[in-house]
Amino acid sequence: MSEQSTAPEQGAPSAQGAPSEPGAATSGTGIADRYREAMIPVFGTPQRVLVRGEGVHVWDDEGRQYLDLLGGIAVNALGHGHPALVSAITKQAETLAHVSNVFASAPQVELAEKLLRLADAPDGSGVFFANSGAEANEAAFKIARRTGRPRIIALENAFHGRTLGALALTHKEAYRAPFAPLPGGVEWLPAGDVEALRTALAPGDVAAVFAEPIQGEAGVRPLGADYLRALRELTREAGTLLVLDEIQTGIGRTGRWFAHQGVPGVVPDVMTLAKGLGGGFPIGAAIAFGPEVRGLLTAGQHGTTFGGNPLGAATALAVLGTIEEEGLLEHVRATGEALVRGIDALEDPRILGVRGEGLLRGVMLAEPLAPQVLQAALEAGFIINAPEPTTLRLAPPLIITAEELGTFVAALPALLDRAAQLAGAEEGN
Known part of the structure; x- marks a missing residue:
């Protein structure tokens, strides 16, 4: 697991306001090591140890905040801790x-x-x-x-x-x-x-x-x-x-x-x-x-x-x-369309387009950098998924707003830059 700064990069959610309840920031201490010892390793190495969620955000055991754009792989329809x-x-x-x-x-x-x-x-x-x-x-x-x-x-x-x-x-x-x-x-x-x-x-x-x-x-x-x-x-x-x-x-x-x-x-x-x-x-x-x-x-x-x-x-x-x-069906259609418009407006040649409907979207990449973009996204405070080398999958909670999605869109060019750096480093090793 790579080290990362607690300071968010462009477009990332702020780490300020991370959980301060008793045990919230320490309950994950040593969990990654204990996971390796206690679990059958069918899921590989966990990307992070998450200790708390609220709305469309989650926090890890070191207090870092992430915008959850995966929703437990299309599971957390109402986000985290919905009343x-x-x-x-x-x-x-x-x-x-x-x-x-x-x-x-x-x-x-x-x-x-x-x-x-x-x-x-x-x-x-x-x-x-x-x-x-x-x-x-x-x-x-x-x-x-x-x-x-x-x-x-x-x-x-x-x-x-x-x-x-x-x-x-x-x-x-x-x-x-x-x-x-x-x-x-x-x-x-x-x-x-x-x-x-x-x-x-x-x-x-x-x-x-x-x-x-x-x-x-x-x-x-x-x-x-x-x-x-x-x-x-x-x-x-x-x-x-x-x-x-x-x-x-x-x-x-x-x-x-x-x-x-x-x-x-x-x-x-x-x-x-x-x-x-x-x-x-x-x-x-x-x-x-x-x-x-x-x-x-x-x-x-x-x-x-x-x-x-x-x-x-x-x-x-x-x-x-x-x-x-909460009228979430209409909301999902509107926010999904806003996401696509925002990504299209980037006019980034490294992005070929967006597949899917509503809030199940695949961002198509010109190069097989999806695993590296996933890593860069984590560093910047975003949780996404790479189902294949040229696709980023987004399946956020249905309650997410267009503004929250917009932070990811704004950060995407920098994430692609960082992904290229990571890929270059991997080739050099």
């Missing part, structure tokens, strides 16, 4: 935190009903609650298997999770190879190739097609309206389920409740959700659209211990209610 989440979690924890799924609870049922309304799901639809996106996709995988058809299609560059079923759908060979053999019958098609899709569906033996409206881990790559329409039309003709993975794109991230709602006529058979749904509390969901799809899983064929527990459901209801009450 609505704190209140909902506290109230529900005082009332009823967990019961087994042998019993029902009001928050669980209310959340299911709310999601069905927001998704415009037809009568007879249903929800299965899980704890994560991967688990939601496992449920969708099982629904597909229950059709009795042997083949499942996913798209090249897809990422659907790391449990074995979800991993079987994930395209990247490096993720899958160490854990073979995985559940079989999955094949991949090039995203956007309608003729390849038509040919693959022609035999009539495909159970489901899995697709992300925007492929986030591939570098924030939208499938596009025409291809989404083709997915829906061709799967319907073939009697094949269309499973839309909205784990990263759902819950207002694109300025709509779900990204597919931006394409009239595209309604999935199954939709999976997680990330922003709990605003930081672990919860996932698989929604089956219509009674026929809902009926593919029957009693005893799937389950979960924690899925849909009252505490998680109450938190998710608070997230959804706050998005509605």
